[in-house]
Amino acid sequence: MDDHAPSQRALLGAAKDRSYGLPLAVLAELTHRCPLQCPYCSNPINLERASREMTTQEWCNAMDQMADLGVLQIHFSGGEPCIRKDLEDLVAHATKVGLYANLITSGVMMTRDRMMALADAGLAHVQVSIQGARAGTSDRIGGFKNGLPKKLETARWTKEAGLALTINAVMHRQNLDELPEIVDLAVDMRAERIEVANVQYYGWALKNRQALMPTFEQLKQTTAFVEAARVRLKGILSIDYVIPDYYAKRPKQCMGGWGRQFFNISPSGNVLPCHAAETITHLHFDSLKDHSLEWIWHNSQAMNCYRGTDWMPEPCKSCAFKEIDFGGCRCQAFALAQDAAATDPACMKSAHHKEIFETAMMESAHGTDTLIYRNFSTTARDAEHAPVGLSAALSSQALARDGAPEMASPQTVKGADPTT
């Protein structure tokens, strides 16, 4: 009933003449303002200021268009979406037009009254991020004092309101050893799901790659832990697991395929194929302030650039997996191979594959533990600062490729593939 090709086709909508169908889910970045400063934030390096954010009415108009276009789920995200005073109104409007509303929050600004109001407005699901199971780790990674107790309270209120709870655990070298405790916390909070999502290296995370990249040993232990926990917690806690793809053999099916079933709206109303797409510097993004959502979905240069398979060079073009992983991640190809149309270096068929594996091994062993925090002042200071290049990060010391992990690369990234 799920998982099968006919339902996949049904979800994409009838589109015989196109390589893509109708969008299923939207990541709505209501704001880039956030009290936390996580060094792997998925927001762009050039954060959008509050003065550029869309108004309540503009967001409601956007949601009307989403519902008409066939969008089924909206993820209210940020920054910290609770900063928006109109969050309840936006959730109520989503409910009114039939969108399934999900809130992705740090949890540090929530109150009990607000949670109940959001539930009354039709909110279905809350995802609370956890930076660490211990107060010290949580404070250090989030760059925010005493956040953990507030997060756990938000998790409790979510269940008290009768909503579904997911714990979002973003994992990296600095906190992977706390994963068993984080899973215990999720069970204690009666969460239905946990996303054990290793950091993906774009934007802020790429800046901090040396401090965040897990060791190969940590990754092996984590994978073994997750596999055992999935058996132990069947029917209690469902675990989504994403590995850092530098250690993978095949690329992730990024966003379920570029411009295929998902898009992202930035605080100012830019429509992006994914939250990291602005890192690809030659793309032109269209705004809801200038065009309808339907026009953008079908006609935007950024949406069409890497849609389907026609854009692919070799070895992707003749690869048997080209309609499974859609060539992996364009942002990663641009960041690591300086060509957004190149084979994702996470794929073992990429000429850069060995190089990124060695980079990961080396940086995880010898990298700094100092974090560059995500905030508006770092944005200003580092606006001209190029991301860490591969060659700069590589030493002449060659690392053996022995023991490359036999594990599947992530099939989804957060929010990317809502289908089962």
Place this chain on the structure above:
Amino acid sequence: MPERIALNETHVITLKRAARLRFDKARSIHTLLAPERVVVLNETSVMILEALDGRPLGQIIDAFAAKFAAPRALIATDVVTMLQDFTDKGYLEAK
């Protein structure tokens, strides 16, 4: 520590607040919307989920067996298999 629920015919099963049945007009399909999931439902699944009206599971199976004039054991297996799967995935509550 919460425990996995193994369904039996005395259970009263309901959709959780976070699992919502929705007919998708744009694609003309029945869906169950749940956290990070869009489940495409076939007609049988829709019928089973819509039958969750507060009766114990055994009574729902009785009604299906009568309606389709099919062996009760066969119906029971199909219904329980589907509902157990959806319970394990966190879409349903059973009391």
